[in-house]
Amino acid sequence: MKQTRKSDWLFxxxxxxxxxxxxxxxxxxxxAAFNDSRFPSVYPWVGWTDRWFVELWADARMWNAFRNxxxxxxxxxxxxxxxxxxxxxxxxxxxxxxxxxxxxxMIAPILTPGAVIGISTLLFWNTLSVPAGLHLAxxxxxxxxxxxxxxxxxxxxxxxDRGLEEAALDLGASHMQVMRRILLPHLYPAIGAGAAxxxxxxxxxxxxxxxxxxxxxxxxxxxxxxxxxGITPTIxxxxxxxxxxTLVCAIxxxxxRRRAARAERMLLxxx
Amino acid sequence: MKDLLNRYGPVLTSIFILLTAFWxxxxxxxxxxxxxxxxxxxxxxxxxxxGPNDTYSFDNYLKFFESPIHIRVFIWTILYSSIVTxxxxxxxxxxxxYLAKVADLKLVPTLFLLLFIPLWVSEIxxxxxxxxxxxxxxxxxxxxxxxxxIEDPIRWMTGFRSVMIGLVYTYVLFMLFxxxxxxxxxxxxxxxxxxxxxxxxxRTHWRVILPHxxxxxxxxxxxxxxxxxxxxxxxxxxxxxNSRWFTEIIQQWMFESQDWNTGSAYAFLLLIxxxxxxxxxxxxxxxxxxxxxx
Numbered sequence: 001m002k003q004t005r006k007s008d009w010l011f012x013x014x015x016x017x018x019x020x021x022x023x024x025x026x027x028x029x030x031x032a033a034f035n036d037s038r039f040p041s042v043y044p045w046v047g048w049t050d051r052w053f054v055e056l057w058a059d060a061r062m063w064n065a066f067r068n069x070x071x072x073x074x075x076x077x078x079x080x081x082x083x084x085x086x087x088x089x090x091x092x093x094x095x096x097x098x099x100x101x102x103x104x105x106m107i108a109p110i111l112t113p114g115a116v117i118g119i120s121t122l123l124f125w126n127t128l129s130v131p132a133g134l135h136l137a138x139x140x141x142x143x144x145x146x147x148x149x150x151x152x153x154x155x156x157x158x159x160x161d162r163g164l165e166e167a168a169l170d171l172g173a174s175h176m177q178v179m180r181r182i183l184l185p186h187l188y189p190a191i192g193a194g195a196a197x198x199x200x201x202x203x204x205x206x207x208x209x210x211x212x213x214x215x216x217x218x219x220x221x222x223x224x225x226x227x228x229x230g231i232t233p234t235i236x237x238x239x240x241x242x243x244x245x246t247l248v249c250a251i252x253x254x255x256x257r258r259r260a261a262r263a264e265r266m267l268l269x270x271x
Numbered sequence: 272m273k274d275l276l277n278r279y280g281p282v283l284t285s286i287f288i289l290l291t292a293f294w295x296x297x298x299x300x301x302x303x304x305x306x307x308x309x310x311x312x313x314x315x316x317x318x319x320x321x322g323p324n325d326t327y328s329f330d331n332y333l334k335f336f337e338s339p340i341h342i343r344v345f346i347w348t349i350l351y352s353s354i355v356t357x358x359x360x361x362x363x364x365x366x367x368x369y370l371a372k373v374a375d376l377k378l379v380p381t382l383f384l385l386l387f388i389p390l391w392v393s394e395i396x397x398x399x400x401x402x403x404x405x406x407x408x409x410x411x412x413x414x415x416x417x418x419x420x421i422e423d424p425i426r427w428m429t430g431f432r433s434v435m436i437g438l439v440y441t442y443v444l445f446m447l448f449x450x451x452x453x454x455x456x457x458x459x460x461x462x463x464x465x466x467x468x469x470x471x472x473x474r475t476h477w478r479v480i481l482p483h484x485x486x487x488x489x490x491x492x493x494x495x496x497x498x499x500x501x502x503x504x505x506x507x508x509x510x511x512x513n514s515r516w517f518t519e520i521i522q523q524w525m526f527e528s529q530d531w532n533t534g535s536a537y538a539f540l541l542l543i544x545x546x547x548x549x550x551x552x553x554x555x556x557x558x559x560x561x562x563x564x565x
Contacts, residue, residue, distance in 0.1 A: 007472075011369040015382070018366055022389045025400035025440065028410055032403060040403055043413045086290035093275045104560055105295050111493060111549055111563075112542060113501025115518050119538045120302035123309050123531060143298035165278055175280030204393040207503055211525065223395050227402075227508060236403075239396045246391045250384050257380060 026243055033236035040233040052237040059234065065222035068134055072209075072218060073202035075138045076145055077195050083142065084149025084194055085187065091150070092157045107151070109144035114207025117143055122211050132214030140208040145201050149194035156190035303542075310536035331536035341520055341537075348517040349544060351431050352499035355438045359446040359495050360488065362439070367447055367487075368480065371454035372462065390444050398505045401437045405509070433509040434516070438499045445498065446491035453487025454480060486562035489552045493563055497545050517541060 032040040036049035056062060091102050109117060121140035122132055130136065160183070168178050184191075206220040213221060219238075226235055275284045311327045319325065335341050370379060389397060404411050405427035412424035427433050457480060465475040481488075499505075506516035521541065524534035553560065 008373060011365070011373050014365060015369055015374070018362070019382075019385055021440075022386060022444075025397070025404055026389060026392060028404055029396065029400040039406075041406065041409055042403075043408070043410050083290045083294045086287040087294060089279075090275070090287045090291050093278070102291075102295075105299060107560065107563075109299055111497055111545065113497055113518075113545060115501055115503060115521055116306070116538045116542045117302075119521070119525065119531070119535055120306035121298070123535060124297075124302035124305040127305060139298055143294070143302075146294050146298075162278075169278070175278070175283055179279060179283055200391060206393075206395060207501060210503065210522075220393055220395050223393075223399070224504065224507075227395070227399060235396075235399065239392070239399065242396065243388070243392055246388055250388060250391075254381065254384050 026239075029236055030240040030243055033233055033240045035233065038232065040231060040236045052233040055232070056234040056237045061217065062219075062222060062234075062238070065217040065219050068216055069203055069219040072134055072138055072141070073199045076141045076202040077198045079138065080142045080146040080149050080198050081191060081195050083146040085153050085191060087146065087150045088153035088157060089183075092154060107147055110147045112144070114144075114205070115211065118208040118211030121208070132212055134213065134216050134218075136212035136214070137205075137209045137216075137218070140212045141202050141205050144208075145198045148197055148201065149191070152190040152194045152197070153187055156187055160186050306535045306539060306542075309532050310539045312532050314530040314532045331533045332540075334533055335537065335540065344515045344520060345517050345540065345544075347431070347514070348500055351435060352438075352496050355435055355442070355499045356446075356492050356495045358435070358439050359443045360450070360492065362443055363447040363450055363491070364484075367450040367454050367484075368476075370451050371457075372459060386444060386447070394441055394502075395504045395508075397441050398437045398508045401433070401440060402508045405433050405436065428509060429511050429513065431510075431514045433511070434506050434514055437505040437509040438502060441502075441505055442495045442498050445494045449487040449490040449494070450484055451487075453484040457483045485556045486558045489556040489558045490563045493549050493552055496548050500545060500548075501541065 028042055029040075031042045033052050034048055034050070035042060035046055036051070037044070037046040087106055091099060091106065094102070117140050121136055121143070125136055125139070126132070164182050165178050168182055169175075173181070204220065205218075206224065209218050209221060210224075217225075223235055223238065226232070275287070279287070310331055311329070312325060313328065313330060315322070315324060335345075370382060374382065403409055407424050407426060411427070412421070415421045416424065427436075461479055461483075462475060465479045466472075470478070501518060502516070503518045503522065506514075506519060510516060510519075517537070518541070521534055521537045524530050524537055528534075549560075549563070552558075553563070
């Protein structure tokens, strides 16, 4: 049981202030999407308008960038999930110096600035006569997103009972069956989390994409060029839509979590 | 290796090895070797590549060491990224402690959900939000004038002030989560024991909680420093003419001069400074690499 203390209200206040600090800028940015002023701001308030949303909807370049972003994110997930999972299984089954070296190499991309990953990917594939483009953006992003998947799967592997595999093999299961029926089902939560994180990381990515994209646009690059060439509140409209999607996902997740927690409590009460 | 063969058979084992090898060789090791190699070669027209002029030299690095401006920007980048890292820790530590040990357990998942929202909103939009807030006629100046705190609007976007505000806002959560994980793994009984034995609150933090958090602090510091020093978006949006970031110079070489060789030399310098920072943190906090990446 936690005891309440006199100093607690200080902490509560701090928490509330911090949440405000984190969320108010997003509110300001979203609010500016409705302001009928050329420069995005909430002050001075010129008047309500939906024209920034209309303009955004009519922007072919935005749609193109949006499509590219989704393609890249899907490709990144499709490549980095198998790689990350395989690497985790591999690194989990060896020991000693080899393991430390391999592990070090695997997490190095996480500790490397995106600009460095982008430039090195560009240079390497360029010497192999592969021009810049979305495919290079995918490869560059995979190099560090696979590391996230690897870490998640590796953590999950720690709770895996290897006796299950042995039992299955003794009972005559093939290696493929062991993989599909025993190991993978245990890893699914980590693989799913890895895929979700990889997808979001890819959508957000700017630094790697900037150097490897060639002439293609992704959503972040599109926003970036808009911000540089001439800011209009269409970016705020886009931001508001993205925040709303995030918010909806978050609420769905929270509701489902609460429902699951309640179901668990009921089960406990009954049992 | 034998163990792997026994469990998964030759086919699956070779798939595992091939996938890992592709990742580590084609996406991590070889690109970095090429980056290193290219940084020593001159920038030449395509016809002359491989010709007699294509020799190794330190010329690209000399361009850096002969340019006082570039050296200054490099030092600024390191200095301000370090300050941002420290500020992030100061902001995040009380919160991590609150979330792990003080807050109502039922409330914590909801709080985390709220904290995750800005994290899911991309970096460019987060810095764009501050671009609006900090503009001369923006909401912050309006609010401060309205409250009577200042009389004339403040020009926020000058020097490194706005860059640091933007970086702290964008990356503070990357400090909060690892430190929270570390505090959370500490047995509350240890805190209570320290208090029962008469330690004042600050000594409990200094001698019990902080030492336990070292891996989390190390992990958060490395992430925040690396992201700050390597940030392109925040400085581009929030910096002014008298505050430049090292990544902007790399971009100049890559895109404006189209000189990829010098660009890779500069990128390599950035990589070196991040590596130095990681090893420094590992030494200061006495943690292993596996503690940092979790």
